[in-house]
Amino acid sequence: MSFITGVGLTPFGKHEGSSSLDLMSKAAQAALDDAGLKRSDIDGILCGYSTVSPHIMLATVFAEHFGIRPSYAHAVQVGGATGLAMTMLAHHLVTSGVARNVLVVAGENRLTGQSRDASIQALAQVGHPDYEVPLGPTIPAYYGLVATRYMHEYGVTEEDLAEFAVLMRAHACTHPGAQFHDPITVAEIMASKPVAMPLKLLDCCPVSDGGAAFVVSRERTGETGVRIRGCAQAHTHQHVTAAPALSELGAEISIARAKEASGLAISDVRYAAIYDSFTITLAMLLEDLGLAGRGEAAARVRSGHFSRDGAMPLNTHGGLLSYGHCGVGGAMAHLVEAHLQMTGRAATRQVRDASIALLHGDGGVLSSHVSMFLERVR
Numbered sequence: 001m002s003f004i005t006g007v008g009l010t011p012f013g014k015h016e017g018s019s020s021l022d023l024m025s026k027a028a029q030a031a032l033d034d035a036g037l038k039r040s041d042i043d044g045i046l047c048g049y050s051t052v053s054p055h056i057m058l059a060t061v062f063a064e065h066f067g068i069r070p071s072y073a074h075a076v077q078v079g080g081a082t083g084l085a086m087t088m089l090a091h092h093l094v095t096s097g098v099a100r101n102v103l104v105v106a107g108e109n110r111l112t113g114q115s116r117d118a119s120i121q122a123l124a125q126v127g128h129p130d131y132e133v134p135l136g137p138t139i140p141a142y143y144g145l146v147a148t149r150y151m152h153e154y155g156v157t158e159e160d161l162a163e164f165a166v167l168m169r170a171h172a173c174t175h176p177g178a179q180f181h182d183p184i185t186v187a188e189i190m191a192s193k194p195v196a197m198p199l200k201l202l203d204c205c206p207v208s209d210g211g212a213a214f215v216v217s218r219e220r221t222g223e224t225g226v227r228i229r230g231c232a233q234a235h236t237h238q239h240v241t242a243a244p245a246l247s248e249l250g251a252e253i254s255i256a257r258a259k260e261a262s263g264l265a266i267s268d269v270r271y272a273a274i275y276d277s278f279t280i281t282l283a284m285l286l287e288d289l290g291l292a293g294r295g296e297a298a299a300r301v302r303s304g305h306f307s308r309d310g311a312m313p314l315n316t317h318g319g320l321l322s323y324g325h326c327g328v329g330g331a332m333a334h335l336v337e338a339h340l341q342m343t344g345r346a347a348t349r350q351v352r353d354a355s356i357a358l359l360h361g362d363g364g365v366l367s368s369h370v371s372m373f374l375e376r377v378r
């Protein structure tokens with residue numbers, strides 16, 4: 001068995017003067033404090049990449065910076081799926097006896113530490129290295145293409161997509177660490193500047209500074225524990241033009257495998273933490289994972305189903321769209337929030353019952369997927 005024994009999260013937004021390593025350290029120390037562990041208790045480190053500090057030995061660099069000499073260290077790179085991929089690896093490390101307490105950490109000063117051009121080039125890395133990377137189209141352009149196809153196939157409208165941004169912003173308004181705190185409306189999203197049609201500014205996650213961390217342990221600490229019940233991955237393509245048809249997407253494969261690994265069904269889930277780089281990402285993933293029927297997710301948002309007090313609370317911290325997106329740490333914030341909800345520590349955001357949570361991460365352009373079930377144990 002493996003347990004998430006502590007979590008740490010910085011506010012997202014601007015952290016002028018903080019390096020990626022500073023943000024990682026801040027989140028890591030918060031996670032250790034939360035777990036009641038010392039640095040010397042950590043024998044494994046997994047760290048996400050930073051596009052601002054692309055060191056080929058980042059895990060070792062961080063271990064030295066943070067003052068730990070682990071017996072296992074590894075930096076992982078599967079785009080937006082990295083946070084959950086590291087959690088899955090940590091789960092295997094502790095259950096196989098390789099490590100006792102694995103620190104999973106990521107952080108980046110992507111907003112204040114990198115020029116706009118460097119940021120665009122880094123985000124263009126999901127394109128074809130010979131063509132798209134030198135020309136620099138960014139990820140929003142690829143998601144825009146996917147959105148056009150999905151809207152055509154399932155009768156989804158731009159107003160439908162806007163509902164997801166409205167919901168994420170409403171949730172962010174209740175979290176003091178979120179990058180954005182002003183409520184937004186469907187009309188404001190429709191009027192925001194075009195980025196990659198049909199995606200407009202407010203359909204996109206922002207670029208942020210921030211850090212997130214957690215500890216995965218062999219033994220639980222505290223009265224209420226959070227256990228990793230089962231997880232799985234699926235990798236279907238790298239470049240969007242090699243993507244399979246919309247009916248055979250990787251999320252459907254990874255969730256099927258995760259259900260098998262955990263012995264759980266979607267009907268068991270009480271809290272959802274789903275990757276939301278763009279409004280279309282959230283719409284598609286909710287439907288791919290079985291949290292809504294095809295083309296029906298927006299209607300479920302409108303009915304309050306995914307609201308904090310709804311039947312399936314979703315990303316109650318505000319998600320990537322409104323808490324913010326600092327690379328790998330962005331999606332790790334989803335896990336931090338799920339943990340706070342499951343352990344009854346989400347303050348004014350607390351949901352009624354977060355006994356079983358479903359987490360899902362997506363890397364690239366719906367290319368790499370990790371699905372994970374967490375279970376509260378008392």
Ligand SMILES: CC(=O)CC(=O)SCCNC(=O)CCNC(=O)[C@H](O)C(C)(C)COP(=O)(O)OP(=O)(O)OC[C@H]1O[C@@H](n2cnc3c(N)ncnc32)[C@H](O)[C@@H]1OP(=O)(O)O
Nearest residue numbers: 079080123139140195201202204205206207277362363364
């Ligand atoms: C990589 C993987 O594996 C999978 C993934 O994660 S995919 C997601 C990866 N991340 C991205 O692609 C980032 C997407 N977002 C962006 O590229 C940019 O935010 C954007 C193109 C949407 C806008 O950038 P821009 O046009 O240069 O806007 P910019 O000039 O920086 O900001 C203008 C204003 O809008 C705000 N803003 C910028 N982006 C915003 C957003 N997404 N939402 C809300 N507000 C935003 C800024 O705060 C700024 O406000 P102020 O004037 O009050 O300061």
